Amino acid sequence: MTSAMRAPSPHVLFVTGHWPPAQGGMATSADRIVGGLRGRGTTVDVLHLSSRARRARRTTTSGGSALIWPVGPDLAEDLAGLLPALPRWTGAWDVIVSFGGPLPLFVGPTLAGWLKLPLVVALRGADIDTGMFHPRRLAPLQRALHAAAQVVVVSGDKVAKARALGATAPIAHIPNGIDLDAWQALPSDRVRAAQLRATLRGTKDPLILACIGHLKRKKGVGTLARAIVSLKLQDQLILLLAGTPSDAVQAELDAAREAGLSIHQQPFVDRERLLGVLPAADVVALPSVHDGMPNVMLEAGGLGLPLLASRAGGMGDHLVDGEHGWLFDVGDEDALRHAIWRMVQDRADAPARGARWRARVAEQFTIDAEAQQWHSVLSAVVTGPALASTHHIEES
Numbered sequence: 172m173t174s175a176m177r178a179p180s181p182h183v184l185f186v187t188g189h190w191p192p193a194q195g196g197m198a199t200s201a202d203r204i205v206g207g208l209r210g211r212g213t214t215v216d217v218l219h220l221s222s223r224a225r226r227a228r229r230t231t232t233s234g235g236s237a238l239i240w241p242v243g244p245d246l247a248e249d250l251a252g253l254l255p256a257l258p259r260w261t262g263a264w265d266v267i268v269s270f271g272g273p274l275p276l277f278v279g280p281t282l283a284g285w286l287k288l289p290l291v292v293a294l295r296g297a298d299i300d301t302g303m304f305h306p307r308r309l310a311p312l313q314r315a316l317h318a319a320a321q322v323v324v325v326s327g328d329k330v331a332k333a334r335a336l337g338a339t340a341p342i343a344h345i346p347n348g349i350d351l352d353a354w355q356a357l358p359s360d361r362v363r364a365a366q367l368r369a370t371l372r373g374t375k376d377p378l379i380l381a382c383i384g385h386l387k388r389k390k391g392v393g394t395l396a397r398a399i400v401s402l403k404l405q406d407q408l409i410l411l412l413a414g415t416p417s418d419a420v421q422a423e424l425d426a427a428r429e430a431g432l433s434i435h436q437q438p439f440v441d442r443e444r445l446l447g448v449l450p451a452a453d454v455v456a457l458p459s460v461h462d463g464m465p466n467v468m469l470e471a472g473g474l475g476l477p478l479l480a481s482r483a484g485g486m487g488d489h490l491v492d493g494e495h496g497w498l499f500d501v502g503d504e505d506a507l508r509h510a511i512w513r514m515v516q517d518r519a520d521a522p523a524r525g526a527r528w529r530a531r532v533a534e535q536f537t538i539d540a541e542a543q544q545w546h547s548v549l550s551a552v553v554t555g556p557a558l559a560s561t562h563h564i565e566e567s
Contacts (some may be wrong), residue, residue, distance in 0.1 A: 180213040180546070181553040183235075184288070186279055188272040190237070194441055195233075196466045197295060200347060201270055207348070207542025209234030213549070216261060220274050227256065236261070242274065250278060254285060261465040262286055266551045268419050269315060271295035273302065277311040280318035289320035292340075294329050296463030297389065297486065298372060303336055313337055323545075323553045325463045326484035343454035346485060349469040349543030351533055356446045356474065358539075363447035367411075371435055371451065377409045378518050379540045380479065381444065381452035383467045386416040391458035391481065393423025397430055398508045405431040407515055410456075413448050414439045442470075449474055453521050454514060459483040460501060473530035476523035479514055488537075495528035 178278030185205055189197035192486065205215045218235040224241040227510040231237075238260055242249045268291045276298060283290035292315050302308040316322065316338040323343045324330055330342050356364070357401060371379055382392050399408050415438060416424060430433050449455070455471035457480040464485025471478055478496035492498040497514045499506035514521075 178213070180282060181549050182263055183208065183213060183215045184218060184264040184267045184282070184286075185215050185270060186220065186267060186275040186282065187270040188220050188222075188274040189270075190217060190239075192222070193223075194439060196463075197271060199442060199466050200295065203348065203350075203538060204270075204541065204545055205235070205536050208545055208549075211542050211546050213546060216264065220278065229260065250281075251280075251349045253385070257282075257286070260433040266291060266549055267513050268293055268549070271298045273298065273308050273311065276302075276308075276315040277444075283318060290315070290318050291321045291323060291549065291552060292316060292319040293323045293325075294333060294463075295325050297461070299329055299332050299336075300389075300461040300463075303332060316340075321548060323548060327488050328484060329463075343544070345541060345544045345548070346468060346489065346536060347464045347466060348536050348538040349466070349473055350538045351473050354446075354470060354473040356450055360446040361450060364450035367448065371409050371433075372410065375406070377407055377433070378454065378521075379409050379411050379452045380454050380456050381411040381449060381476075382414070382456050382458075382527060383449070384414045384465065385439065386414040386420055388417060388419055389460045390420075390460065391460050392416065392456075393420045393427075394504065394507065395456055395458045395511075396427035396434065397423055398504060398511055400427050400430045400432055402508055402511060404511065404515060407431070408432070408511075410434045411448070411452055412436045413445065445470070446474075449476065452476060453518065454479050454496065457481065457483075457486055458499075459486070459505060462486070464488070469532050469536055472525070472528040472536075475522070475525040475529045477521050477528055478508060489531070490528070494524065496524055498506060523541065 189201055191198050191202050208215050215235040219239045220242050221239050222242055224239045226241060228239045229236060267279060267288050269275040270293045279290050302312045310519045313336050316333055316336055319340045322333050322338050322340050323345055324497055325347060327344055333342055386392050388509060396410060424434055430444050455476050455478050457465060457468060457478055459481050462484035478490060480490055480496060480498055481501045482498055483501050490496060490498055497510040499510040535540060
């Protein structure tokens, strides 16, 4: 783009229900995207609708500010108090982003109407994957999509879902990014990972398969454990879990453990401490039933680890079977078992597949590329069709 057509930097109100120090992929992604935009000279004010905060609190940093607004069981009263507080904050915004999750999607259209600003709806995963079937969340989701001037999705499958729910606005597919300069295991991390690996392997040589994050039903970990047992590969595989399973998933894991599968479980760890866990694995597993684009997908690549993954969400968009790991179709347990079997047979090729995935992550999923795409979309929304026509946003 020439300097005469360079997109201006809009003033953004970024509404989220997840923000550091909260853990998890949504908070990590929100922090990364906001940081990337601020790094490009965009002023971003974050409105964090927090169920943990006890009182409203404002903080200021380079490139913007943050307003932590408490919400609780009396949601309507809590949000009614928000409207008169907004003009006292700044009131100089050009665009509002509702960043995934039920609460930002619920609040976004009202704030956009009240402030007379265009609304960008960002869909991250479960907010539409399960929201489109949820008795209480469907109507707010549809309302947000109908009010949106722009929709941003993190994986290609969300385009068709948004259209099915009546979205008429342009849809931009912007994958997650990662800062590989910051995502590096320190020598102390490598030592901890080596100690963990030695403890898990003992005197045998099993393949260590890691599953990371909030291990809900949608993550498919219980199905993975059951598939390993059905293949009678308990002596060749170890599951390394860093995260808290739901009760139903824990029951499936307990059954697999009783059948002889070695499962090492530890609590969910923050992103920095994860660098002392992931290098202990040979392969990272993402057997999701539905998903957006898990950060651990790129984090595994940053450490040169291949993936055993379903084709849900971003895995289907970007991973190539046989090149970056072992893939299977969502819901096909026979295909899952075949992928596990192939992984065990191909274990000598795991480092090469991990190296190829790392090379692709380094080339295509930088935080600069992610920030540039977000900046272009937001600028086009504010400037209007004349600028929007200079950007090709892929709907895929």
